[in-house]
Amino acid sequence: MADTSTPSSLTSKLRPVDLGGAVVGLRFLGPLAAFVLGEGEVVLVGEEESRVRAHNGAVLSVAGDDKRILTGGDDGRVVATVADGTTQALFEQKGRWIDQVAAGPDGAIAFSAGKTAHFQPIKGDAKSLDLPSTVGGLAFAPKGTRLAVAHYGGVSLWFPNAVAKPERLEWKGSHRGVMWSPDMRFVVTTMQEAALHGWRLSDGGHMRMTGYPSRVTSMAFTTGGKFLATSGSSEAILWPFASKEGPMGKQPSMLAPRDVRVSAVAAHPRDEVIACGYEDGLVLMVRISDGAEILMRAPGGGAVSALAWRGDGGALAIGTEGGAGGLVAF
Numbered sequence: 001m002a003d004t005s006t007p008s009s010l011t012s013k014l015r016p017v018d019l020g021g022a023v024v025g026l027r028f029l030g031p032l033a034a035f036v037l038g039e040g041e042v043v044l045v046g047e048e049e050s051r052v053r054a055h056n057g058a059v060l061s062v063a064g065d066d067k068r069i070l071t072g073g074d075d076g077r078v079v080a081t082v083a084d085g086t087t088q089a090l091f092e093q094k095g096r097w098i099d100q101v102a103a104g105p106d107g108a109i110a111f112s113a114g115k116t117a118h119f120q121p122i123k124g125d126a127k128s129l130d131l132p133s134t135v136g137g138l139a140f141a142p143k144g145t146r147l148a149v150a151h152y153g154g155v156s157l158w159f160p161n162a163v164a165k166p167e168r169l170e171w172k173g174s175h176r177g178v179m180w181s182p183d184m185r186f187v188v189t190t191m192q193e194a195a196l197h198g199w200r201l202s203d204g205g206h207m208r209m210t211g212y213p214s215r216v217t218s219m220a221f222t223t224g225g226k227f228l229a230t231s232g233s234s235e236a237i238l239w240p241f242a243s244k245e246g247p248m249g250k251q252p253s254m255l256a257p258r259d260v261r262v263s264a265v266a267a268h269p270r271d272e273v274i275a276c277g278y279e280d281g282l283v284l285m286v287r288i289s290d291g292a293e294i295l296m297r298a299p300g301g302g303a304v305s306a307l308a309w310r311g312d313g314g315a316l317a318i319g320t321e322g323g324a325g326g327l328v329a330f
Contacts (some may be wrong), residue, residue, distance in 0.1 A: 007297040010285070015327045019043055025062025026306035027069045029083040030283045033308065033317035034069045035325050041267050042069065042081045045317075054079045054087050061111075063101045063138075064309050068111060072098025074127070078111045090120070102138040110138050110147055117149050121162035127160040133256060136144065137178035137189065150178035155199070157187070169199045177217075182225035186205050186246055190216045194232060194241075200246055207246050209239055211286025213261070220267040222274065227288065228252070231262040232273050236276045236286065256286045256293055266307035266316070277304025283318055296328050 017035070025036035035043040040055035064069045068080045072091075078091040078098055091098070096113040102108060102320040105191035107122045112135035119127045129149065137150035149156045149166070152174050156166040173326040174192035181188070187206070188198040194215050198207035216232035228247075235257035239247040256262075256276050262279040272288040275296065283297035283304060297304075302322025309316055 001074075008293065009293055010330055011298055011327050012295055013330055015048065015329075017043070017327065018150050019047055019319070019323045019325045022302075022321045023306045023323070023325060025069070025071070025315050026064070026319045027064045028066060028306040028308055028310045028317065029064075030070065030312070031205075032083050032292060033084035033310075033315075033325075033327055034064075034081065034083075035306075035317070035319050036069065037323075038073055042071070042087075043325070044081075044083065044085060044241055050085050052081060052082055052085045052087055054330060057317065059077070060090075060099055061101045062098060063103045064327075065103050068103075070101045070103055072110075073112055074098075078109065078112075079100070085105060091118070100135050100138040102140055104140040105143060108140070108145055110140065111150075112138060115151075117158070118146070119145070121145070121160075122219065129156070129158050129166065131156060132289070136174065136176040136184065137180045139180055140197060141180050141184055142182055148180060148187050150175040150177045155187055155189060169204070171197050171199075173197070177219065178222065179219060179228075179293040181228075181241055182221055185244070186241060188219070188228060190219060196228075197317050198232065198246060200244075202244070205245075205248070207248050209247060212237070218262075218264045220265050220274070222267045222272055222288065223270055226272070229265045229276075231265055232262050233294055234258055236262050236265055236274060238274075238288065252287070255291050256284050258282075264307045265301045268313050269309050269311060270313045275306050275307045275309065278305040278316065281320055281322070283307070283325070285315075285316070297326055300324065303323065 011106040017180040021037035032046040057075040061072040100112040133152035154170040158166040175189040177190040196209035212232040218231040235254045235256025238253040280299040287295040302320040306319040
């Protein structure tokens with residue numbers, strides 16, 4: 001268990017933020033931290049704090065980049081919020097829920113409603129793809145406009161601008177979150193069960209990552225894609241992805257063990273470091289090479305539901321289910 005009395009602590013640098021609602025997503029917009037609350041507000045925190053109403057209802061999905069945060073809601077809208085507090089509805093369809101949103105590397109967006117995935121480029125016509133079941137996750141490839149669409153039975157790899165049918169990566173079960181490795185050699189999903197599943201795109205090889213006591217709800221590739229850090233256990237589980245085979249036949253690393261489960265992870269944008277949040281509200285910064293820990297936030301305020309690093313790695317934003325937020329700059 002992490003010793004919270006250790007002098008290796010940055011809690012004195014924590015700036016608490018009373019958000020007043022559960023945090024369901026978190027991004028940095030340049031220097032500003034954007035906390036997305038489940039009831040439809042976005043709280044922008046820099047030197048000052050401001051609130052904007054993005055949705056008239058619940059937020060169901062969050063994505064974005066360093067210029068805008070994208071949210072999908074049960075009001076049938078996809079909304080972009082930028083650093084000055086301006087919001088813009090990019091898509092609206094009354095009576096539908098926007099279950100998933102994704103931000104493309106070139107400014108394109110994707111979103112889903114029920115069994116249909118939609119793609120909207122910056123210029124050109126929108127495209128859509130009907131899936132065999134409700135879309136569980138969306139992710140753009142790090143380069144280009146290829147989309148990974150998770151659903152029951154596997155993942156569809158979709159080039160919206162191509163005539164060819166999407167490539168299907170099959171594996172029985174309900175696939176939820178989906179992520180590409182930074183080098184685009186692997187696609188990994190979180191499952192409805194307590195497991196991950198992955199595919200090597202070179203040969204379609206399966207990578208089944210099991211042994212979790214609870215469902216994985218948060219995952220992040222470390223800088224360069226050497227490891228995939230995940231929640232779902234009483235320590236951060238890091239699967240090795242540096243070799244061409246991926247994690248198959250290898251044991252994961254286990255960092256920052258406690259008697260409380262990890263609820264959120266975030267990878268530092270430049271260094272081999274992760275932030276690790278727990279169900280009791282505690283947050284640690286952990287160095288992967290030797291497991292050294294630095295306390296960022298003491299317990300309290302509900303489970304950690306979102307973590308985000310500033311683009312330069314010099315600040316960490318923290319959000320909890322109990323509406324407690326925080327910023328640690330160092």
